[in-house]
Amino acid sequence: MAKRVQSPSSINTYRQCPRKYFYQYILRLPTGENIHLVKGKIVHSVLEKFFDIDIKHFKEENYKKELSYYMKNLFNAFWLKSLEKFEDLRATEKEIIGAKQEIAEMLANWLQYFFDRIDSTGLSFNEAFKKFRPVEIEAEYESKKHMVKGFIDVVEHVDGEIKVLDYKTSGSFEISDNYELQLAIYALLYSEKHGKMPNKLSIWFLKDKEQIIEMDEKLIENAIKEIEGIHQKTESNAIDDYPKQESGLCKWRTGKCDFYDECFRGSARFK
Numbered sequence: 001m002a003k004r005v006q007s008p009s010s011i012n013t014y015r016q017c018p019r020k021y022f023y024q025y026i027l028r029l030p031t032g033e034n035i036h037l038v039k040g041k042i043v044h045s046v047l048e049k050f051f052d053i054d055i056k057h058f059k060e061e062n063y064k065k066e067l068s069y070y071m072k073n074l075f076n077a078f079w080l081k082s083l084e085k086f087e088d089l090r091a092t093e094k095e096i097i098g099a100k101q102e103i104a105e106m107l108a109n110w111l112q113y114f115f116d117r118i119d120s121t122g123l124s125f126n127e128a129f130k131k132f133r134p135v136e137i138e139a140e141y142e143s144k145k146h147m148v149k150g151f152i153d154v155v156e157h158v159d160g161e162i163k164v165l166d167y168k169t170s171g172s173f174e175i176s177d178n179y180e181l182q183l184a185i186y187a188l189l190y191s192e193k194h195g196k197m198p199n200k201l202s203i204w205f206l207k208d209k210e211q212i213i214e215m216d217e218k219l220i221e222n223a224i225k226e227i228e229g230i231h232q233k234t235e236s237n238a239i240d241d242y243p244k245q246e247s248g249l250c251k252w253r254t255g256k257c258d259f260y261d262e263c264f265r266g267s268a269r270f271k
């Protein structure tokens with residue numbers, strides 16, 4: 001059977017629960033939205049559009065004000081577009097106000113970091129903005145050789161170094177094994193397309209700060225092993241080859257896995 005194209009998400013889903021992988025990537029059952037996903041999409045959209053701004057007419061002494069105003073407008077535009085989704089999710093007023101506040105804080109955190117970064121260069125605003133403008137944003141990469149693909153949030157070339165970066169809106173600020181694997185897959189994809197490895201890999205925890213890891217060949221070797229392992233484990237189309245991995249991620253106080261009813265309909269477990 002032909003290999004399926006994998007992604008960091010599909011691989012992490014398999015690692016979390018093979019049965020979940022089966023429902024999501026083989027049967028392709030729909031997955032639901034939730035407030036966290038909607039918040040994440042708004043933040044990603046604002047940061048994706050941020051560097052589209054034309055800074056030609058910015059005055060050096062006003063650039064922080066101008067960029068803050070521009071980001072606020074972007075946020076408002078994406079927020080208004082997403083209001084319907086909060087309504088579809090039957091979010092309460094308190095949840096909606098909380099979500100807006102949370103997004104505003106993440107964007108303000110990122111913007112302050114960007115200002116600090118510009119100020120630290122000693123360059124004019126114009127020069128520093130160009131220096132830090134990513135060379136790619138939300139770029140789709142695919143490897144036919146390894147049958148894996150992914151969207152890289154940001155690729156930067158700064159001072160002769162290449163960095164690939166992923167934004168996270170989660171509340172935990174550790175580069176977990178899953179995040180490390182995701183970054184290693186991005187590095188593999190980048191190197192296959194451009195013929196050279198990135199120097200740095202980064203997760204930008206938007207509620208905290210950016211965390212950078214240096215490129216290491218071992219990360220790539222592990223990523224290739226992991227991808228090959230998933231290809232082997234997902235050759236079958238039979239549900240029995242994808243065992244349930246029951247955990248606290250099946251059902252928790254405020255929600256449940258998208259496939260909980262498929263797994264436990266009629267069962268007393270986790271009720």
Ligand code: SF4
Nearest residue numbers: 017020244250257263
């Ligand atoms: S409910 Fe639990 S066992 Fe079933 S697919 Fe989801 S995570 Fe896996």
